[in-house]
Amino acid sequence: MSQWLTLVARNVLRHRLRTSLTLVGLVVAILAFGLLQTVVKTWYAGVDGAVPSRLLTRNAISFTLPLPQAYHKRIGAVEGVRRVTYMNWFGGVYKDPKNFFPQFAIDAASYLDMYPEILVSDEVRRAFLRDRRGAIVGRKLAKRYGFKPGDVIQLRGTIFPGNWEFVICGVFDGRDPKTDTSQLFFRWDYLNETLRVRSKAQADQVGFFAVDVVSINLVAEVSQAIDDVFRNSLAETLTETERAFQIGFVKQTEAILISIRIVSFVVIFIILAVMANTMAMTARERLREYATLKAIGFSPGYVARLILGESVAIALIGGTIAIGLTPPVAARLAELSATLFPSLIVSVNTVILQALSALVVGVLAAVWPMRRAARVSIVDGLRALG
Amino acid sequence: MTVLRVSDAPTGEDVLIALSDVSKSYRRGGQIVPVLSKLTFDIRRKEFLALMGPSGSGKSTLLNLIAGIDSPDHGSIEVGGEDITLLPEADLADWRAANVGFIFQFYNLMPVLTALENVELPLTLTSLGRRDRRDRAQLALSLVGLSDRVKHLPSELSGGQQQRVAIARAIVTDPTMLVADEPTGDLDRQSAEEVLEIMQRLNRDLGKTIVMVTHDRRAAARARRIMHLEKGDLSYLVEQRLE
Numbered sequence: 270m271s272q273w274l275t276l277v278a279r280n281v282l283r284h285r286l287r288t289s290l291t292l293v294g295l296v297v298a299i300l301a302f303g304l305l306q307t308v309v310k311t312w313y314a315g316v317d318g319a320v321p322s323r324l325l326t327r328n329a330i331s332f333t334l335p336l337p338q339a340y341h342k343r344i345g346a347v348e349g350v351r352r353v354t355y356m357n358w359f360g361g362v363y364k365d366p367k368n369f370f371p372q373f374a375i376d377a378a379s380y381l382d383m384y385p386e387i388l389v390s391d392e393v394r395r396a397f398l399r400d401r402r403g404a405i406v407g408r409k410l411a412k413r414y415g416f417k418p419g420d421v422i423q424l425r426g427t428i429f430p431g432n433w434e435f436v437i438c439g440v441f442d443g444r445d446p447k448t449d450t451s452q453l454f455f456r457w458d459y460l461n462e463t464l465r466v467r468s469k470a471q472a473d474q475v476g477f478f479a480v481d482v483v484s485i486n487l488v489a490e491v492s493q494a495i496d497d498v499f500r501n502s503l504a505e506t507l508t509e510t511e512r513a514f515q516i517g518f519v520k521q522t523e524a525i526l527i528s529i530r531i532v533s534f535v536v537i538f539i540i541l542a543v544m545a546n547t548m549a550m551t552a553r554e555r556l557r558e559y560a561t562l563k564a565i566g567f568s569p570g571y572v573a574r575l576i577l578g579e580s581v582a583i584a585l586i587g588g589t590i591a592i593g594l595t596p597p598v599a600a601r602l603a604e605l606s607a608t609l610f611p612s613l614i615v616s617v618n619t620v621i622l623q624a625l626s627a628l629v630v631g632v633l634a635a636v637w638p639m640r641r642a643a644r645v646s647i648v649d650g651l652r653a654l655g
Numbered sequence: 656m657t658v659l660r661v662s663d664a665p666t667g668e669d670v671l672i673a674l675s676d677v678s679k680s681y682r683r684g685g686q687i688v689p690v691l692s693k694l695t696f697d698i699r700r701k702e703f704l705a706l707m708g709p710s711g712s713g714k715s716t717l718l719n720l721i722a723g724i725d726s727p728d729h730g731s732i733e734v735g736g737e738d739i740t741l742l743p744e745a746d747l748a749d750w751r752a753a754n755v756g757f758i759f760q761f762y763n764l765m766p767v768l769t770a771l772e773n774v775e776l777p778l779t780l781t782s783l784g785r786r787d788r789r790d791r792a793q794l795a796l797s798l799v800g801l802s803d804r805v806k807h808l809p810s811e812l813s814g815g816q817q818q819r820v821a822i823a824r825a826i827v828t829d830p831t832m833l834v835a836d837e838p839t840g841d842l843d844r845q846s847a848e849e850v851l852e853i854m855q856r857l858n859r860d861l862g863k864t865i866v867m868v869t870h871d872r873r874a875a876a877r878a879r880r881i882m883h884l885e886k887g888d889l890s891y892l893v894e895q896r897l898e
Contacts, residue, residue, distance in 0.1 A: 272775075272779045276765065283766075557761075558766075565776070566752025568745065651724075
């Protein structure tokens, strides 16, 4: 066994340039695979982070159409509802359209109560509730644009016309890494009062109601009950779980996600072909050595295991380096992608997938050379050129 | 020096290797090319036999058959009373590990292993512990005069030294016989003489049975007997009386 390990280890280091180049290819491929999987996973982060007892009520025709804010009390009166809050997607532009980040007008007090994953200090909360033009920004957003308490920033409305000024009251953090801290929240009453002046038709309306249900077991009944309240009204509602809503949202980009997933596996397939070629070349060069081993009494299985060991060792070294590099590269990518990805957190599943991919590449790349080296007759092997 | 007929080849209790009616052919481009035809002869224990003959006469094929790395189309090869042609591949590998030491023209050392590790390699197939293996490998290397080169890689050794390492590897398991295919074919005259001297000593002092294929008359002169092959058949034997 120890001799086998010695031979495997030294064979790995035998052609350093070739091994290094193969390793570079492997690292890039497994890293790319990990990053692409992380991007897909992040896309679904909202789904994973959804709270099962939280419902979202929106306009039944489309979530781009509003609902009357007056629904607030009627929803709150439905049996099984613990509390309700509401929000509007704002969609403003900060200086330049490329500076995209999510902005929501929220009913501050009820929203912060219902979304405990948004962590704000008491001081910031008080300031936010005190200042009608106040806004709170996530840590990532604050870092990106250098926002700090007291700053006045201006957004140009796209859905809601005109320029909108906000005073930054403070910065919020996420309870866990999945919480999106690239968002800006400002007060819905500020939006509404301004709209009453600027665009009366858009006033007193909200995009979504978020509903907290007393028990997870009542989710289906409460959803149905809310929608029944507004059946045959001018703005019928569709109530679904936060998770179902997120899935529906993500499904709109499913084709892109499927493409990314396919590309991630194509990358692995390409490196498998490269690695298989390397191992085939290596085994071909060493046929005489393998024949010598077999001549002096080693079994074809031993020879096959030498090739397998070398291939798996190279693949696992490359895989380990790639796995080590994935989190920092993902973090950098998240920074560079501005607020497109709130955070690119490499999941345990992704790491396991990366390790498995490396292992599979190592094993499959060795199959053909193993077969050949094990099967070649000693006489033919001894005649082979080294 | 005595020239004998093939029928005068020795028989009896001191026979180690007995070939009987051995034939071998190869298929080349759809044609069957006979290499050895109905060969019958014996090799004595403690023999040093040189196989000579022109290229294509079948001497390497014969050596491969005797060493158990190739199998005949027909006939039997008994070594120490055991017909190796009847052994399945796995048993044949074990048999080779225990009974045959190989010396190749191009040494065939593992380039990534040191001289000591190369010599130790066949011993990893035995039940010996690591320390015993190391001791035996050291001893084998000292027998070929390379005690001071144990940590050198093959690439750091001359051709002659590499062949001596290969000889040490061949004898380290104390096999029944040594088979050598052109052991001096890649060496200069002086290195060749050193290698032949070692082989002769192994035969004379340790009683190793050696079967050597060679084109080199001076190498063959070290053997006790020389067999000449012509077109897959034995043409004549030369019995040599060595000092």
